[in-house]
Amino acid sequence: MNDGYRSKLLRWITFLSGLYFFLEFLLPVTALQKIGVAPYHDMITKGFITVGAMSIGLGIVNLLLVHGTKIAFRRKGWINSTALLMGMVLAMVFASLEWRGGALVADGVREISVLGQFAQRIHADEVAKREGVPPLEERMRLLKEATISKLSTLRADVADEPDTPARRGIMTKIDEVGVLLQPLPTETGAILTALQRIATLLSETGALFGSILREKEQVGTAKKVHDFLYNGLFTSLGAAMFSLLSVYIGAAAFRAFRVRSFESFLMMGAAVLVMLGQTPYGLMISDALPHIRLWLLEVPNSAAFRAIKIGASVAALVMAFRMWLSIESESFARDRE
Numbered sequence: 001m002n003d004g005y006r007s008k009l010l011r012w013i014t015f016l017s018g019l020y021f022f023l024e025f026l027l028p029v030t031a032l033q034k035i036g037v038a039p040y041h042d043m044i045t046k047g048f049i050t051v052g053a054m055s056i057g058l059g060i061v062n063l064l065l066v067h068g069t070k071i072a073f074r075r076k077g078w079i080n081s082t083a084l085l086m087g088m089v090l091a092m093v094f095a096s097l098e099w100r101g102g103a104l105v106a107d108g109v110r111e112i113s114v115l116g117q118f119a120q121r122i123h124a125d126e127v128a129k130r131e132g133v134p135p136l137e138e139r140m141r142l143l144k145e146a147t148i149s150k151l152s153t154l155r156a157d158v159a160d161e162p163d164t165p166a167r168r169g170i171m172t173k174i175d176e177v178g179v180l181l182q183p184l185p186t187e188t189g190a191i192l193t194a195l196q197r198i199a200t201l202l203s204e205t206g207a208l209f210g211s212i213l214r215e216k217e218q219v220g221t222a223k224k225v226h227d228f229l230y231n232g233l234f235t236s237l238g239a240a241m242f243s244l245l246s247v248y249i250g251a252a253a254f255r256a257f258r259v260r261s262f263e264s265f266l267m268m269g270a271a272v273l274v275m276l277g278q279t280p281y282g283l284m285i286s287d288a289l290p291h292i293r294l295w296l297l298e299v300p301n302s303a304a305f306r307a308i309k310i311g312a313s314v315a316a317l318v319m320a321f322r323m324w325l326s327i328e329s330e331s332f333a334r335d336r337e
Helices: 003-026 029-035 038-072 078-127 136-158 165-181 188-218 221-256 262-278 281-285 289-324 327-336
Strands: none
Touching (some): 078 188, 136 165, 136 188, 165 188, 281 289
């Protein structure tokens, strides 16, 4: 496919995609159902989310190409590029390890929670006299076997844990569930009562076991390194950057507050009133300064910000239409030519 056909195809895909979401936002649900699009809306949305997620991969590849080239040829700033790529790789690795630890915690709790949900389902089906389900005795036998097996494994897992309230609570609840299951009740009323208690105990056991797993995850190496990279380096470097920017902001404010015109005089006066109304020293001058400060922030300042937001929204809408109609791509293409 040559560049001309590919460019036209991309423009048509962009236009039709924008048209779909534009009409989906405007048209009622009944109209979408009549067209036959409503059942596929979730699939279409997930498809666009997937395509958008691919841009993250493209960004990573772009970083590797740009900064990897600098490092390979030892161009100016290659040390900074090395630090950037090393930080990116370390952050991705330890964030993945932390995510994996959280997933293991969820899996460990889910197995216990599923047994509690199974007990609740048996109780609900028996109360509702639901037909088409296995006999109560068969389901109770399966619940008993699965619960005893899982709780035996859980007892072994927490046996070596420190003697904490969570561990003691798990052991107590395991013993109580064992009492309810050995032997199984024979009367229907007793079975329903036991099922309710078993479901509650299993839910509480899963919550306690999850707290133990999360505590172990919090003191793990992956969590410590991730916190060090984020809180120790990223946050600190960001604070240092904004501290340096504050110097330039102060210099810009000094230049802006020079009284050279009536407008600059108004801005300077408003700034002085706001600062005096913010500090305790303003009360020594007049009790009205805090009220004046609040009025300046809520009335003139809010009106100005609303005007700025309206202008920015109009500009964003114009830019969205230009991208939708591929006008921006045409201008870029002319620039390349």
